Amino acid sequence: MSILLVSNNDMCRSRMAQKILSSFGHGIRIFTSGVLPGRVIPSSVVGVMEQNGYDCSRKKASDVDIYCHQPWDYVITLCEEAKEVEGDFNKEVKNWKHFSFDDPFQHVYGDETELEYRISELYETMYCELYEFYRDELSEQLLPRCTCGANTYCRCE
Template sequence: MNILILCTGNSCRSQMAHGFMQSFDKKLNVYSAGIKASGKINPMAVEVMHKAGVDISHHQSRNVSEYLHSNWDYVITVCGGANESCPSFLGNVANRLHIGFDDPSEAIGSDEFIYSEFIRVRDEIKEQFYQLYLQIQSEIL
């Protein structure tokens, strides 16, 4: 099963979704990319994922152009920007989904508030992607 998760910068939400999806089943081939890849992973995303037991510190921010010629079972966008400008894939895409989340890196306020936004979005991503994982497993069986 090949899964590509897209976002605008590939530094936060898509990386968290990638980490969770891979943690649910090591046999899944999960990748993430950005329409305008930032080239780095948000350190706060790495920290909150670590606290959830998932290590994404080794992930890299990649541009979606690296994956345009591949075949995908699922291509999932996780933010409005990627959903609106999702590229045309030349490979076979069996299922396109959009599961949108707020961008915690755009939160404004105290350090505590910003951290709480990362935790909130992380937990939403975990829940939504676990439900998707269960759905995918039920379709396979």
């Protein structure tokens, strides 16, 4: 299964979502991109992700345009700005899923501690909503199937 995560700049929400979804199960290839890609993942995001047990890559942000002509099982937008790219994709996207997670970098904070707190809140919100999405839509598709078509508790033998 291939999934593309799209946010406005591929520096915070998309990277967090990639690590969270990857932790739920195997068999998913997850890519990230941004409508207006940024430069690097901010250290505050890396810190919050490390506190939650993830090694957050510092790879360069990707522009969504390089993924528009590839087939996808899911394209998941993570903010309102990213919804606008739906028309740029060809018809090879099987499923669209839209989330609207707040961008913690759109606000001005008194200090770095407040920013990290907001990123931690975002992480918790994303974890809960992405887990529900995984449980309700993805897990069934990723389970191995018996020859009879059953996923669990097969008694064919």
